[in-house]
Amino acid sequence: MKIAIVGGGGREHALAWKIKQSPLCDNLFCLPGNAGTAEIATNIDISAEDLDGVVGFCKEKAIDLVAIGPENPLADGIVDRLSEVGIKAFGPSKKAAQLEASKSFTKDFLKKYNIPTAEYETFTSFEDAKAYIEKKGAPIVVKADGLAAGKGVTVAKTKEEAIKALKSIFIEKRFGEAGNRVVIEEFLEGEEASFLVFSDGENILPMIAAQDHKPIYNNDEGPNTGGMGSYAPAPIVDENLKQYIIDNIMKKAIDGMKKEEAPYKGVLYAGLMIKDKKPYVLEFNCRFGDPETQAILPLLKSDIVQIMLATIEGNLNKYSLSWKEGYAVGVVLASGGYPLSYEKGKPIIGLDKIVELDDVIVFHAGTKLKDGQILTNGGRVLNVVGMDKDFRTAQEKAYNAIKFIHFDRMHYRTDIGNKAYKYL
Ligand SMILES: Nc1ncnc2c1ncn2[C@@H]1O[C@H](COP(=O)(O)OP(=O)(O)O)[C@@H](O)[C@H]1O
Ligand SMILES: [Mg+2]
Structure with a gap:
């Protein structure tokens, strides 16, 4: 093919x-x-x-x-x-992709199909939204409705911060049309996990759970990024929780979309907040996650092309997924300055050394080839993934490999995967 x-x-x-x-x-x-x-x-x-x-x-x-x-x-x-x-x-089709493209559509959908999520209201006017924030108090979460490249959500610790976010969406029009509506929702305290399934519109095949690391610095400090690293399977999602997520979130969502006459085909990704061992949907994404995919796919044994064809043809029930034993830990190497402005075009050295290492894969993100040389070409430049049956060894393999790689002003988190230890 x-x-x-x-x-x-x-x-x-x-x-x-x-x-x-x-x-x-x-x-x-x-x-x-x-x-x-x-x-x-x-x-x-x-x-x-x-x-x-x-x-x-x-x-x-x-x-x-x-x-x-x-x-x-x-x-x-x-x-x-x-x-x-x-x-x-x-x-997914354009209609089904609304599960990611409109947060208000998704919140109404979750409510309609009785899928656990934070309490919320949707607004189209600054004054009404402001009054709601005044009434509810902080902490509170303000979300631009449409696609905003991961920048449309403010988790506000104070009312003032929430109102400032509201102003930037409604009045300054920071996200353009994506900010015509705003979802304001209850703040949920807990730990996040990403749960992805393949779906053919009717049947699902769950993948292993993963965890992303959004903030730029160790211990989840500093501004959010596209994701600074990931690991899978994430042990916060144990067998019980996995079954609960499948039955009460993923299957209900796929059934719901079928009822809405927008059958969902492809990868459905639930961004979950796990609070007191119970999962709540923060959002859906209508595609593979980045960087979760870089930790999930190295562990997938099954033929992904066959699975992709089955999701399109509607016979996913004939297949199952099989996984390698163990863990994958992926660390993102970023350009100096990222997630704010950064320079591109820096030569990357040491990639040839990695080829000789066992159980390490380097996935490129923002890189480009020029005159036979590999140069940086984005904020997130490389994902270095280590794999092993033992979690700590997988993590060590990734970090040991990073020692061989260098580009000017390269930086990365040194704690990717540490959250897993309390469950292992
Ligand atoms: N209700 C909530 N309570 C606490 N944190 C939240 C809540 N909703 C979102 N967040 C935080 O904000 C991040 C971004 O929100 P999300 O809905 O995933 O939007 P997007 O990925 O489109 O920016 C989440 O990963 C989570 O850390
Ligand atoms: Mg998200």
Whole structure:
């Protein structure tokens, strides 16, 4: 089969790495890909957000299967567009992608189908929202309704902070149309986990639970980023909790979307807050997580292409997922200045040394190849993943490998995975 991956981050390199191992994959393209995908696939210089470009390329090359990484093209209807021209596309339709693209849609959906989530109200006016915050007090969480590249949520410790967030959304229009509505919700104290399933609209196949690390510094301090590291399986989700999440969240969501006449196909990702051993949905994402995917896929034994085809064809019930024993811990190496402004184009050295290490994979995120040299090309540059049957050894393998890698002003968290120890 000819397969194309849309996107160019760490998640897409992990997808390319996994898809490439399938006996069903003859030819692999990445649109646009990065220096890592260039080693295993053909990069095509078309942006993930250029729907005409993506559809045109896939038609011209008679691509058999397209896997979409990021949320924006999904929310813009890339799967509908590809399906219309007879190309199999892995991911939800535009209608189903609302589960990520509109937080107010999702909160109403969760309430309607009795899926556990924080109490909330939705507002379209600054004055009404402000009055609600005055009434409820802090801590409180303010969320822009639409896609905001992970920057639309403020967990406010004071009323003043919440009102400031509200002003930036409604009055300063920081997120444009994505801020036409605001969800204000109850603050939930607890620990987060990411739970992803494959779904064909009816059946689900759960993946192993993972945990992301959003803040830039150790101990979850500093501003949020796209994610500074991840590990899987996350032992906070034990067998009981896993079954509860499957029955009370994931299955209910898939059944609900079917009832809403927006059957959900692809990967459904629940961002959960675990409070007193009970999970609450903070949000859904309509795609693989980045950086969770970089820790999940190295442990997946099953053929991902077969699973992707089954989600599209609606026969996921014929398959199961099998997993390698042990853990994967992935650490993100970021550019100096990230998550604020950062420089690009710094040479990366030491990647050749990693190839010789056992149980270590480096997934590229913001990298590019220029005149045979690999340069930094984004805020998150590399994901270094260590694997082992023992959690601590997996973590050590990742951090030992990082010692070989260097680029100017490279920085990373040194505590990725530490949260797991209390459950091991
Ligand atoms: N109700 C809540 N209580 C506590 N923290 C929350 C709540 N909702 C969101 N958060 C925090 O804010 C982060 C971002 O919120 P989320 O809904 O996942 O939006 P997005 O990923 O689109 O920015 C979460 O990962 C979590 O840390
Ligand atoms: Mg989130």
